[in-house]
Amino acid sequence: MRKSQRLGFGVATLILLLTVALSALAAESEPTETQLFLRGAKLWGAYCGQCHNARSGSEFNRLEWDTLLLHMRVRANLPAADAEALRVFLRSSH
Amino acid sequence: MSSLGNNKYGNRSWPRSLTLGVFLLFLSIGVGGLSPTPAGAEPDLRQELEGLKAQLERDRTQMEQDRQRIEQLERQFQSVETKSEEKNKALEEKITKQALDQPTFGQYLDRFAGEHRLSIAGYGFSGFDWQERANTNTFSAGFEPIFLYRLSDRLLFEGDLELKLEDTETSVDLEYAQVDYIVNDYLTVVAGKFLLPFGEFIERQHQVWINKLVSRPLPFREGDEGGLLPFSELGAQVRGAIPLGYGEGTRAEYSLYMTNGPRFASDERGAFFEANNTDQNRAKGYGARIGVDLLPYDAGMGRLRLGASTFDGQWSSHNKLWFTSWGLDAVYQNGPLALRGEYLQTRRAMPTSIPDDKGEGWYIQAAYLLQAVPVPYLNHTELIVRYSGQNQNALTADALAEGFLRNPRLVAFGLDYWIAPSVVWKLEYDRDLPAKARDSNALLTQFAVGF
Numbered sequence: 001m002r003k004s005q006r007l008g009f010g011v012a013t014l015i016l017l018l019t020v021a022l023s024a025l026a027a028e029s030e031p032t033e034t035q036l037f038l039r040g041a042k043l044w045g046a047y048c049g050q051c052h053n054a055r056s057g058s059e060f061n062r063l064e065w066d067t068l069l070l071h072m073r074v075r076a077n078l079p080a081a082d083a084e085a086l087r088v089f090l091r092s093s094h
Numbered sequence: 095m096s097s098l099g100n101n102k103y104g105n106r107s108w109p110r111s112l113t114l115g116v117f118l119l120f121l122s123i124g125v126g127g128l129s130p131t132p133a134g135a136e137p138d139l140r141q142e143l144e145g146l147k148a149q150l151e152r153d154r155t156q157m158e159q160d161r162q163r164i165e166q167l168e169r170q171f172q173s174v175e176t177k178s179e180e181k182n183k184a185l186e187e188k189i190t191k192q193a194l195d196q197p198t199f200g201q202y203l204d205r206f207a208g209e210h211r212l213s214i215a216g217y218g219f220s221g222f223d224w225q226e227r228a229n230t231n232t233f234s235a236g237f238e239p240i241f242l243y244r245l246s247d248r249l250l251f252e253g254d255l256e257l258k259l260e261d262t263e264t265s266v267d268l269e270y271a272q273v274d275y276i277v278n279d280y281l282t283v284v285a286g287k288f289l290l291p292f293g294e295f296i297e298r299q300h301q302v303w304i305n306k307l308v309s310r311p312l313p314f315r316e317g318d319e320g321g322l323l324p325f326s327e328l329g330a331q332v333r334g335a336i337p338l339g340y341g342e343g344t345r346a347e348y349s350l351y352m353t354n355g356p357r358f359a360s361d362e363r364g365a366f367f368e369a370n371n372t373d374q375n376r377a378k379g380y381g382a383r384i385g386v387d388l389l390p391y392d393a394g395m396g397r398l399r400l401g402a403s404t405f406d407g408q409w410s411s412h413n414k415l416w417f418t419s420w421g422l423d424a425v426y427q428n429g430p431l432a433l434r435g436e437y438l439q440t441r442r443a444m445p446t447s448i449p450d451d452k453g454e455g456w457y458i459q460a461a462y463l464l465q466a467v468p469v470p471y472l473n474h475t476e477l478i479v480r481y482s483g484q485n486q487n488a489l490t491a492d493a494l495a496e497g498f499l500r501n502p503r504l505v506a507f508g509l510d511y512w513i514a515p516s517v518v519w520k521l522e523y524d525r526d527l528p529a530k531a532r533d534s535n536a537l538l539t540q541f542a543v544g545f
Contacts, residue, residue, distance in 0.1 A: 039342070046343030046391035050399065050427065052304040052544070053515035067213040067244040070274070071252060075297070077335040077347035077385070080279035
């Protein structure tokens, strides 16, 4: 193996381990709906006004929010757990 | 007898009447012999008559029975009819009730939209521009629908059609058309045509209802308007985020991509970017942006996001000449205050003996929402100021002729009135710096809606 190949292999292994560790962390505890809602409300203040004025939950219905949040999750690179809490929060007001 | 004898024919008439009587007798016998019912066949006739009577009687009873049967059938039929009518009525009632149970047509539509998961978003604007330098004095309008199709919780298609009014015609531009697939919590794959994730402005700020000013920062003008980067590219991308874990709302984000790469309108120095829809060379373009949200939301110190980007690729179709670029971006928000800034440098390698084509650009912007002012209307008003600049060591002859500058500077003052979070009326005054005596002012206004 060439040196650069070995380096690449090392980096790949590291990323893999990191992903596994993070997934394990994430799977640790399943929050309840109320916990998600409360977190979502807070995160709405944290994230949703960063790029544009925050859009309120009542503007769209539940199904629309599912789609729009997927859009925002990709566009704004929202962490998965945060996106889920935001989804629960925004859906609840319709 | 005397009467007879008194008859005029009295005495001589009796032998005549006798003859007549005999004749009649014979006649009657003769006729009797001729008759079909001789006086002797009478009992047969009666019998026959009786038979016929009986037959008639039977027929009559049969008829009566038939009539009764028909009546019965009619009654049965009627009852069946009323029953089915009742059933129909019940069914109708059921259907109406069901229909009423779906109270609004809107909800029915929702159900439809839900099944198909299609949402239409986007934005539109109308405005008026008066620019001294460019000598414009015109109304303007634009419309940009976005189609979002969620195929599953992991799979989204997004397409953005930009409908633009150009000098004498309307143009359609596919700003982006991409498929996003969420592989896991930390990785999303994007393929298609996407907005360049370089800095903040292109991907996250240029939309008319998001951009607080009518104009764009100088280095982020699009295409042949004179900016330093392409707005969208065709390729594939991986992106995602990792929570930093020391507080709500802290995270690191990344976008890594490979595209058809940069392409210029000509080999001339200072040439503008062009779409590279079919790759003109075998080489690809590569880019990345990493960003961090540093302040925990609960700390109450506001929000701070920092990012660094690069986009590079061989631009020439016949030489291995590279275009390289890098940039930094920062956002700080606290309550009604929002500060943004970006800086970038670009370099386009030219064939030997020709100096490299170099560019540099920046902007800083401050916005303050007068939300605390307890005056109606005023508390929906936002004040904005932005300073942007660009340096280029070369411009094409055409661009120079059109009035482009090598080192433009622009100060823009804005006053926005927010009717809703995504509905705004903007007023802007621009001043070119360094001011030339005559041609340095512009007034712009725009009504923008995001939906």
